[in-house]
Amino acid sequence: MAEAARLAIALAAALLLLAAPPAAAAPEKDRRWSELNAEQQEILVPLEGEWDRLEPAQRVKWIGVAKRYPKMTPVGQKRVQTRMKKWVKLTPEQRKQARENYRRISKVPPEKRGDLQRDWAEYQSLPPQERQRTAPKKKPVTAQ
Amino acid sequence: MNEPQFALRIRQHLNQGARVDARVAAQLRAAREQALARHRSEPEAGLALASNALGRLGGVRGLSLRVLLPLVILGVAFATAVAWQQTQRVAEVEELDAQLLSSDLPIDAYLDQGFAAWLKRRASQ
Known part of the structure:
Protein backbone atom coordinates (compact mmCIF):
# COMPACT_ATOMS: atom_id res chain seq x y z
CA MET A 1 0.00 0.00 0.00
CA ALA A 2 2.84 2.34 0.97
CA GLU A 3 4.67 1.35 -2.20
CA ALA A 4 1.61 2.28 -4.23
CA ALA A 5 1.35 5.65 -2.49
CA ARG A 6 5.02 6.42 -3.13
CA LEU A 7 4.66 5.42 -6.73
CA ALA A 8 1.62 7.68 -7.07
CA ILE A 9 3.51 10.65 -5.58
CA ALA A 10 6.52 10.05 -7.83
CA LEU A 11 4.28 9.77 -10.89
CA ALA A 12 2.39 12.94 -10.01
CA ALA A 13 5.66 14.84 -9.50
CA ALA A 14 7.09 13.55 -12.76
CA LEU A 15 3.94 14.58 -14.61
CA LEU A 16 4.08 18.03 -13.04
CA LEU A 17 7.72 18.46 -14.01
CA LEU A 18 7.00 17.35 -17.55
CA ALA A 19 3.85 19.40 -17.96
CA ALA A 20 5.02 22.69 -16.44
CA PRO A 21 7.63 24.00 -18.87
CA PRO A 22 5.57 23.97 -22.11
CA ALA A 23 2.39 25.26 -20.43
CA ALA A 24 4.03 28.45 -19.20
CA ALA A 25 6.23 30.32 -21.61
CA ALA A 26 9.59 31.18 -20.11
CA PRO A 27 9.18 34.45 -18.21
CA GLU A 28 10.91 37.49 -19.64
CA LYS A 29 14.05 38.70 -17.90
CA ASP A 30 14.40 42.09 -16.31
CA ARG A 31 16.63 44.31 -18.47
CA ARG A 32 18.03 47.79 -18.29
CA TRP A 33 17.14 50.15 -21.16
CA SER A 34 20.53 49.64 -22.82
CA GLU A 35 20.03 45.86 -22.71
CA LEU A 36 16.75 45.93 -24.65
CA ASN A 37 16.95 45.02 -28.32
CA ALA A 38 16.21 47.58 -31.04
CA GLU A 39 12.63 46.39 -31.56
CA GLN A 40 11.81 46.52 -27.84
CA GLN A 41 13.32 49.99 -27.56
CA GLU A 42 11.27 51.17 -30.52
CA ILE A 43 8.03 49.91 -28.99
CA LEU A 44 8.76 51.08 -25.45
CA VAL A 45 10.32 54.41 -26.44
CA PRO A 46 7.74 56.49 -24.50
CA LEU A 47 9.17 54.93 -21.33
CA GLU A 48 12.83 55.50 -22.17
CA GLY A 49 13.26 58.35 -19.68
CA GLU A 50 11.93 56.44 -16.68
CA TRP A 51 12.71 52.85 -17.69
CA ASP A 52 15.65 52.33 -15.36
CA ARG A 53 13.67 53.74 -12.43
CA LEU A 54 10.73 51.37 -12.89
CA GLU A 55 10.28 48.40 -10.56
CA PRO A 56 11.90 45.20 -11.95
CA ALA A 57 8.49 43.49 -12.04
CA GLN A 58 7.08 46.41 -14.04
CA ARG A 59 9.93 46.25 -16.55
CA VAL A 60 9.36 42.51 -17.00
CA LYS A 61 5.66 43.23 -17.56
CA TRP A 62 6.42 45.88 -20.21
CA ILE A 63 8.79 43.53 -22.03
CA GLY A 64 5.87 41.09 -22.07
CA VAL A 65 3.55 43.78 -23.44
CA ALA A 66 6.13 44.59 -26.13
CA LYS A 67 6.11 40.91 -27.11
CA ARG A 68 2.35 41.15 -27.73
CA TYR A 69 2.64 44.49 -29.54
CA PRO A 70 3.28 43.16 -33.10
CA LYS A 71 0.01 41.21 -32.93
CA MET A 72 -2.04 44.35 -32.21
CA THR A 73 -3.84 46.38 -34.86
CA PRO A 74 -2.08 49.61 -35.94
CA VAL A 75 -4.73 51.58 -34.00
CA GLY A 76 -4.14 49.42 -30.91
CA GLN A 77 -0.37 49.87 -31.21
CA LYS A 78 -0.74 53.63 -31.37
CA ARG A 79 -3.03 53.62 -28.33
CA VAL A 80 -0.59 51.54 -26.29
CA GLN A 81 2.26 53.90 -27.07
CA THR A 82 0.30 57.04 -26.21
CA ARG A 83 -1.06 55.53 -22.96
CA MET A 84 2.17 53.99 -21.62
CA LYS A 85 3.47 57.10 -19.94
CA LYS A 86 0.23 57.76 -18.11
CA TRP A 87 -0.08 54.11 -17.06
CA VAL A 88 3.33 53.98 -15.33
CA LYS A 89 2.52 57.16 -13.40
CA LEU A 90 -0.53 55.56 -11.76
CA THR A 91 -0.24 54.05 -8.29
CA PRO A 92 -0.39 50.24 -8.04
CA GLU A 93 -3.86 50.63 -6.49
CA GLN A 94 -5.08 52.71 -9.42
CA ARG A 95 -3.76 50.18 -11.89
CA LYS A 96 -5.46 47.40 -9.95
CA GLN A 97 -8.73 49.35 -9.97
CA ALA A 98 -8.43 50.02 -13.72
CA ARG A 99 -7.82 46.32 -14.44
CA GLU A 100 -10.79 45.40 -12.30
CA ASN A 101 -13.00 47.89 -14.19
CA TYR A 102 -11.64 46.63 -17.51
CA ARG A 103 -12.73 43.11 -16.53
CA ARG A 104 -16.18 44.34 -15.47
CA ILE A 105 -16.69 46.35 -18.67
CA SER A 106 -15.47 43.45 -20.84
CA LYS A 107 -18.07 41.23 -19.24
CA VAL A 108 -20.96 43.39 -20.52
CA PRO A 109 -22.05 41.64 -23.73
CA PRO A 110 -21.38 43.85 -26.81
CA GLU A 111 -24.99 43.52 -27.99
CA LYS A 112 -26.22 44.99 -24.69
CA ARG A 113 -24.05 48.06 -24.89
CA GLY A 114 -23.41 50.42 -27.74
CA ASP A 115 -20.11 51.59 -29.03
CA LEU A 116 -17.88 51.94 -25.95
CA GLN A 117 -16.42 55.28 -27.00
CA ARG A 118 -19.94 56.67 -27.50
CA ASP A 119 -21.02 55.24 -24.15
CA TRP A 120 -18.06 56.90 -22.44
CA ALA A 121 -18.88 60.23 -24.10
CA GLU A 122 -22.50 59.90 -23.04
CA TYR A 123 -21.52 59.08 -19.47
CA GLN A 124 -19.19 62.06 -19.33
CA SER A 125 -21.95 64.38 -20.53
CA LEU A 126 -24.16 63.38 -17.56
CA PRO A 127 -24.37 65.87 -14.71
CA PRO A 128 -21.92 65.05 -11.88
CA GLN A 129 -24.71 64.08 -9.44
CA GLU A 130 -26.05 61.59 -11.95
CA ARG A 131 -22.59 60.08 -12.44
CA GLN A 132 -21.96 59.85 -8.71
CA ARG A 133 -25.26 58.08 -8.26
CA THR A 134 -23.93 55.10 -10.19
CA ALA A 135 -20.61 54.92 -8.38
CA PRO A 136 -20.43 51.78 -6.20
CA LYS A 137 -21.06 52.48 -2.53
CA LYS A 138 -19.88 50.62 0.51
CA LYS A 139 -23.39 49.35 1.23
CA PRO A 140 -25.72 48.50 -1.64
CA VAL A 141 -28.62 50.96 -1.83
CA THR A 142 -31.93 49.16 -1.95
CA ALA A 143 -35.33 50.66 -2.73
CA GLN A 144 -37.19 51.42 0.49
CA MET B 1 -6.15 -44.57 -16.25
CA LEU B 63 17.56 9.24 7.39
CA SER B 64 16.20 6.49 5.26
CA LEU B 65 15.88 6.89 1.52
CA ARG B 66 12.29 5.82 1.97
CA VAL B 67 11.63 8.97 3.95
CA LEU B 68 13.95 11.25 2.02
CA LEU B 69 12.94 10.40 -1.53
CA PRO B 70 9.22 11.22 -1.26
CA LEU B 71 10.11 14.41 0.62
CA VAL B 72 12.52 15.52 -2.10
CA ILE B 73 10.00 14.70 -4.81
CA LEU B 74 7.27 16.58 -2.95
CA GLY B 75 9.58 19.56 -2.42
CA VAL B 76 10.56 19.73 -6.08
CA ALA B 77 6.92 19.35 -7.16
CA PHE B 78 5.82 22.11 -4.80
CA ALA B 79 8.55 24.52 -5.94
CA THR B 80 7.70 23.82 -9.58
CA ALA B 81 4.01 24.41 -8.94
CA VAL B 82 4.67 27.73 -7.18
CA ALA B 83 7.03 28.94 -9.92
CA TRP B 84 4.56 27.90 -12.61
CA GLN B 85 1.71 29.68 -10.87
CA GLN B 86 3.78 32.84 -10.57
CA THR B 87 4.68 32.75 -14.25
CA GLN B 88 1.03 32.29 -15.12
CA ARG B 89 0.09 35.30 -13.00
CA VAL B 90 2.73 37.52 -14.64
CA ALA B 91 1.56 36.41 -18.09
CA GLU B 92 -2.03 37.16 -17.11
CA VAL B 93 -1.19 40.74 -16.09
CA GLU B 94 0.83 41.25 -19.29
CA GLU B 95 -2.09 40.10 -21.39
CA LEU B 96 -4.58 42.18 -19.43
CA ASP B 97 -2.49 45.37 -19.63
CA ALA B 98 -1.86 44.86 -23.34
CA GLN B 99 -5.62 44.52 -23.93
CA LEU B 100 -6.54 47.39 -21.65
CA LEU B 101 -4.03 49.83 -23.13
CA SER B 102 -4.98 49.01 -26.74
CA SER B 103 -8.74 49.04 -26.07
CA ASP B 104 -11.29 51.55 -27.38
CA LEU B 105 -11.54 53.40 -24.07
CA PRO B 106 -9.00 55.79 -22.56
CA ILE B 107 -7.39 54.97 -19.19
CA ASP B 108 -9.65 57.53 -17.50
CA ALA B 109 -12.69 55.45 -18.33
CA TYR B 110 -11.24 52.52 -16.39
CA LEU B 111 -10.19 54.75 -13.50
CA ASP B 112 -13.69 56.20 -13.17
CA GLN B 113 -15.54 54.74 -10.20
CA GLY B 114 -18.99 54.90 -11.76
CA PHE B 115 -18.65 54.19 -15.47
CA ALA B 116 -18.46 50.38 -15.26
CA ALA B 117 -21.47 50.28 -12.93
CA TRP B 118 -23.40 52.73 -15.13
CA LEU B 119 -22.67 50.61 -18.21
CA LYS B 120 -23.70 47.42 -16.45
CA ARG B 121 -26.90 48.97 -15.13
CA ARG B 122 -27.83 50.28 -18.55
CA ALA B 123 -27.13 46.91 -20.17
CA SER B 124 -29.48 45.17 -17.73
CA GLN B 125 -32.34 47.58 -18.44
Whole structure:
Protein backbone atom coordinates (compact mmCIF):
# COMPACT_ATOMS: atom_id res chain seq x y z
CA MET A 1 0.00 0.00 0.00
CA ALA A 2 2.84 2.34 0.97
CA GLU A 3 4.67 1.35 -2.20
CA ALA A 4 1.61 2.28 -4.23
CA ALA A 5 1.35 5.65 -2.49
CA ARG A 6 5.02 6.42 -3.13
CA LEU A 7 4.66 5.42 -6.73
CA ALA A 8 1.62 7.68 -7.07
CA ILE A 9 3.51 10.65 -5.58
CA ALA A 10 6.52 10.05 -7.83
CA LEU A 11 4.28 9.77 -10.89
CA ALA A 12 2.39 12.94 -10.01
CA ALA A 13 5.66 14.84 -9.50
CA ALA A 14 7.09 13.55 -12.76
CA LEU A 15 3.94 14.58 -14.61
CA LEU A 16 4.08 18.03 -13.04
CA LEU A 17 7.72 18.46 -14.01
CA LEU A 18 7.00 17.35 -17.55
CA ALA A 19 3.85 19.40 -17.96
CA ALA A 20 5.02 22.69 -16.44
CA PRO A 21 7.63 24.00 -18.87
CA PRO A 22 5.57 23.97 -22.11
CA ALA A 23 2.39 25.26 -20.43
CA ALA A 24 4.03 28.45 -19.20
CA ALA A 25 6.23 30.32 -21.61
CA ALA A 26 9.59 31.18 -20.11
CA PRO A 27 9.18 34.45 -18.21
CA GLU A 28 10.91 37.49 -19.64
CA LYS A 29 14.05 38.70 -17.90
CA ASP A 30 14.40 42.09 -16.31
CA ARG A 31 16.63 44.31 -18.47
CA ARG A 32 18.03 47.79 -18.29
CA TRP A 33 17.14 50.15 -21.16
CA SER A 34 20.53 49.64 -22.82
CA GLU A 35 20.03 45.86 -22.71
CA LEU A 36 16.75 45.93 -24.65
CA ASN A 37 16.95 45.02 -28.32
CA ALA A 38 16.21 47.58 -31.04
CA GLU A 39 12.63 46.39 -31.56
CA GLN A 40 11.81 46.52 -27.84
CA GLN A 41 13.32 49.99 -27.56
CA GLU A 42 11.27 51.17 -30.52
CA ILE A 43 8.03 49.91 -28.99
CA LEU A 44 8.76 51.08 -25.45
CA VAL A 45 10.32 54.41 -26.44
CA PRO A 46 7.74 56.49 -24.50
CA LEU A 47 9.17 54.93 -21.33
CA GLU A 48 12.83 55.50 -22.17
CA GLY A 49 13.26 58.35 -19.68
CA GLU A 50 11.93 56.44 -16.68
CA TRP A 51 12.71 52.85 -17.69
CA ASP A 52 15.65 52.33 -15.36
CA ARG A 53 13.67 53.74 -12.43
CA LEU A 54 10.73 51.37 -12.89
CA GLU A 55 10.28 48.40 -10.56
CA PRO A 56 11.90 45.20 -11.95
CA ALA A 57 8.49 43.49 -12.04
CA GLN A 58 7.08 46.41 -14.04
CA ARG A 59 9.93 46.25 -16.55
CA VAL A 60 9.36 42.51 -17.00
CA LYS A 61 5.66 43.23 -17.56
CA TRP A 62 6.42 45.88 -20.21
CA ILE A 63 8.79 43.53 -22.03
CA GLY A 64 5.87 41.09 -22.07
CA VAL A 65 3.55 43.78 -23.44
CA ALA A 66 6.13 44.59 -26.13
CA LYS A 67 6.11 40.91 -27.11
CA ARG A 68 2.35 41.15 -27.73
CA TYR A 69 2.64 44.49 -29.54
CA PRO A 70 3.28 43.16 -33.10
CA LYS A 71 0.01 41.21 -32.93
CA MET A 72 -2.04 44.35 -32.21
CA THR A 73 -3.84 46.38 -34.86
CA PRO A 74 -2.08 49.61 -35.94
CA VAL A 75 -4.73 51.58 -34.00
CA GLY A 76 -4.14 49.42 -30.91
CA GLN A 77 -0.37 49.87 -31.21
CA LYS A 78 -0.74 53.63 -31.37
CA ARG A 79 -3.03 53.62 -28.33
CA VAL A 80 -0.59 51.54 -26.29
CA GLN A 81 2.26 53.90 -27.07
CA THR A 82 0.30 57.04 -26.21
CA ARG A 83 -1.06 55.53 -22.96
CA MET A 84 2.17 53.99 -21.62
CA LYS A 85 3.47 57.10 -19.94
CA LYS A 86 0.23 57.76 -18.11
CA TRP A 87 -0.08 54.11 -17.06
CA VAL A 88 3.33 53.98 -15.33
CA LYS A 89 2.52 57.16 -13.40
CA LEU A 90 -0.53 55.56 -11.76
CA THR A 91 -0.24 54.05 -8.29
CA PRO A 92 -0.39 50.24 -8.04
CA GLU A 93 -3.86 50.63 -6.49
CA GLN A 94 -5.08 52.71 -9.42
CA ARG A 95 -3.76 50.18 -11.89
CA LYS A 96 -5.46 47.40 -9.95
CA GLN A 97 -8.73 49.35 -9.97
CA ALA A 98 -8.43 50.02 -13.72
CA ARG A 99 -7.82 46.32 -14.44
CA GLU A 100 -10.79 45.40 -12.30
CA ASN A 101 -13.00 47.89 -14.19
CA TYR A 102 -11.64 46.63 -17.51
CA ARG A 103 -12.73 43.11 -16.53
CA ARG A 104 -16.18 44.34 -15.47
CA ILE A 105 -16.69 46.35 -18.67
CA SER A 106 -15.47 43.45 -20.84
CA LYS A 107 -18.07 41.23 -19.24
CA VAL A 108 -20.96 43.39 -20.52
CA PRO A 109 -22.05 41.64 -23.73
CA PRO A 110 -21.38 43.85 -26.81
CA GLU A 111 -24.99 43.52 -27.99
CA LYS A 112 -26.22 44.99 -24.69
CA ARG A 113 -24.05 48.06 -24.89
CA GLY A 114 -23.41 50.42 -27.74
CA ASP A 115 -20.11 51.59 -29.03
CA LEU A 116 -17.88 51.94 -25.95
CA GLN A 117 -16.42 55.28 -27.00
CA ARG A 118 -19.94 56.67 -27.50
CA ASP A 119 -21.02 55.24 -24.15
CA TRP A 120 -18.06 56.90 -22.44
CA ALA A 121 -18.88 60.23 -24.10
CA GLU A 122 -22.50 59.90 -23.04
CA TYR A 123 -21.52 59.08 -19.47
CA GLN A 124 -19.19 62.06 -19.33
CA SER A 125 -21.95 64.38 -20.53
CA LEU A 126 -24.16 63.38 -17.56
CA PRO A 127 -24.37 65.87 -14.71
CA PRO A 128 -21.92 65.05 -11.88
CA GLN A 129 -24.71 64.08 -9.44
CA GLU A 130 -26.05 61.59 -11.95
CA ARG A 131 -22.59 60.08 -12.44
CA GLN A 132 -21.96 59.85 -8.71
CA ARG A 133 -25.26 58.08 -8.26
CA THR A 134 -23.93 55.10 -10.19
CA ALA A 135 -20.61 54.92 -8.38
CA PRO A 136 -20.43 51.78 -6.20
CA LYS A 137 -21.06 52.48 -2.53
CA LYS A 138 -19.88 50.62 0.51
CA LYS A 139 -23.39 49.35 1.23
CA PRO A 140 -25.72 48.50 -1.64
CA VAL A 141 -28.62 50.96 -1.83
CA THR A 142 -31.93 49.16 -1.95
CA ALA A 143 -35.33 50.66 -2.73
CA GLN A 144 -37.19 51.42 0.49
CA MET B 1 -6.15 -44.57 -16.25
CA ASN B 2 -6.94 -41.33 -17.99
CA GLU B 3 -5.87 -37.92 -16.83
CA PRO B 4 -9.01 -36.82 -14.87
CA GLN B 5 -9.06 -40.10 -13.00
CA PHE B 6 -5.38 -39.73 -12.17
CA ALA B 7 -5.98 -36.17 -10.90
CA LEU B 8 -8.84 -37.47 -8.73
CA ARG B 9 -6.57 -40.09 -7.19
CA ILE B 10 -3.88 -37.54 -6.47
CA ARG B 11 -6.48 -35.30 -4.86
CA GLN B 12 -7.72 -38.08 -2.64
CA HIS B 13 -4.15 -38.86 -1.59
CA LEU B 14 -3.44 -35.23 -0.89
CA ASN B 15 -6.60 -34.89 1.17
CA GLN B 16 -5.67 -37.89 3.23
CA GLY B 17 -2.04 -36.77 3.50
CA ALA B 18 -3.13 -33.36 4.78
CA ARG B 19 -4.37 -34.96 7.95
CA VAL B 20 -1.12 -34.56 9.81
CA ASP B 21 -0.65 -34.46 13.55
CA ALA B 22 -0.38 -31.17 15.42
CA ARG B 23 3.45 -31.23 15.67
CA VAL B 24 3.97 -31.67 11.92
CA ALA B 25 1.31 -29.06 11.21
CA ALA B 26 3.12 -26.58 13.47
CA GLN B 27 6.43 -27.29 11.74
CA LEU B 28 4.88 -26.85 8.32
CA ARG B 29 3.29 -23.60 9.44
CA ALA B 30 6.57 -22.25 10.82
CA ALA B 31 8.39 -23.16 7.62
CA ARG B 32 5.75 -21.46 5.52
CA GLU B 33 5.85 -18.28 7.58
CA GLN B 34 9.63 -18.24 7.42
CA ALA B 35 9.53 -18.53 3.65
CA LEU B 36 6.94 -15.77 3.39
CA ALA B 37 8.94 -13.46 5.66
CA ARG B 38 12.06 -13.99 3.56
CA HIS B 39 10.08 -13.38 0.37
CA ARG B 40 8.69 -10.11 1.76
CA SER B 41 12.04 -8.74 2.89
CA GLU B 42 13.75 -9.23 -0.50
CA PRO B 43 12.64 -5.99 -2.23
CA GLU B 44 13.33 -4.02 0.97
CA ALA B 45 16.93 -5.24 0.88
CA GLY B 46 17.55 -3.41 -2.39
CA LEU B 47 16.13 -0.19 -0.98
CA ALA B 48 18.17 -0.55 2.21
CA LEU B 49 21.31 -0.97 0.12
CA ALA B 50 20.52 2.25 -1.79
CA SER B 51 19.78 3.99 1.50
CA ASN B 52 23.14 2.91 2.90
CA ALA B 53 24.91 4.09 -0.24
CA LEU B 54 23.19 7.47 0.03
CA GLY B 55 24.03 7.62 3.72
CA ARG B 56 27.69 7.05 2.94
CA LEU B 57 27.66 9.57 0.07
CA GLY B 58 25.79 12.42 1.66
CA GLY B 59 26.43 11.79 5.31
CA VAL B 60 22.73 11.61 6.06
CA ARG B 61 22.97 8.46 8.17
CA GLY B 62 19.77 7.70 10.04
CA LEU B 63 17.56 9.24 7.39
CA SER B 64 16.20 6.49 5.26
CA LEU B 65 15.88 6.89 1.52
CA ARG B 66 12.29 5.82 1.97
CA VAL B 67 11.63 8.97 3.95
CA LEU B 68 13.95 11.25 2.02
CA LEU B 69 12.94 10.40 -1.53
CA PRO B 70 9.22 11.22 -1.26
CA LEU B 71 10.11 14.41 0.62
CA VAL B 72 12.52 15.52 -2.10
CA ILE B 73 10.00 14.70 -4.81
CA LEU B 74 7.27 16.58 -2.95
CA GLY B 75 9.58 19.56 -2.42
CA VAL B 76 10.56 19.73 -6.08
CA ALA B 77 6.92 19.35 -7.16
CA PHE B 78 5.82 22.11 -4.80
CA ALA B 79 8.55 24.52 -5.94
CA THR B 80 7.70 23.82 -9.58
CA ALA B 81 4.01 24.41 -8.94
CA VAL B 82 4.67 27.73 -7.18
CA ALA B 83 7.03 28.94 -9.92
CA TRP B 84 4.56 27.90 -12.61
CA GLN B 85 1.71 29.68 -10.87
CA GLN B 86 3.78 32.84 -10.57
CA THR B 87 4.68 32.75 -14.25
CA GLN B 88 1.03 32.29 -15.12
CA ARG B 89 0.09 35.30 -13.00
CA VAL B 90 2.73 37.52 -14.64
CA ALA B 91 1.56 36.41 -18.09
CA GLU B 92 -2.03 37.16 -17.11
CA VAL B 93 -1.19 40.74 -16.09
CA GLU B 94 0.83 41.25 -19.29
CA GLU B 95 -2.09 40.10 -21.39
CA LEU B 96 -4.58 42.18 -19.43
CA ASP B 97 -2.49 45.37 -19.63
CA ALA B 98 -1.86 44.86 -23.34
CA GLN B 99 -5.62 44.52 -23.93
CA LEU B 100 -6.54 47.39 -21.65
CA LEU B 101 -4.03 49.83 -23.13
CA SER B 102 -4.98 49.01 -26.74
CA SER B 103 -8.74 49.04 -26.07
CA ASP B 104 -11.29 51.55 -27.38
CA LEU B 105 -11.54 53.40 -24.07
CA PRO B 106 -9.00 55.79 -22.56
CA ILE B 107 -7.39 54.97 -19.19
CA ASP B 108 -9.65 57.53 -17.50
CA ALA B 109 -12.69 55.45 -18.33
CA TYR B 110 -11.24 52.52 -16.39
CA LEU B 111 -10.19 54.75 -13.50
CA ASP B 112 -13.69 56.20 -13.17
CA GLN B 113 -15.54 54.74 -10.20
CA GLY B 114 -18.99 54.90 -11.76
CA PHE B 115 -18.65 54.19 -15.47
CA ALA B 116 -18.46 50.38 -15.26
CA ALA B 117 -21.47 50.28 -12.93
CA TRP B 118 -23.40 52.73 -15.13
CA LEU B 119 -22.67 50.61 -18.21
CA LYS B 120 -23.70 47.42 -16.45
CA ARG B 121 -26.90 48.97 -15.13
CA ARG B 122 -27.83 50.28 -18.55
CA ALA B 123 -27.13 46.91 -20.17
CA SER B 124 -29.48 45.17 -17.73
CA GLN B 125 -32.34 47.58 -18.44
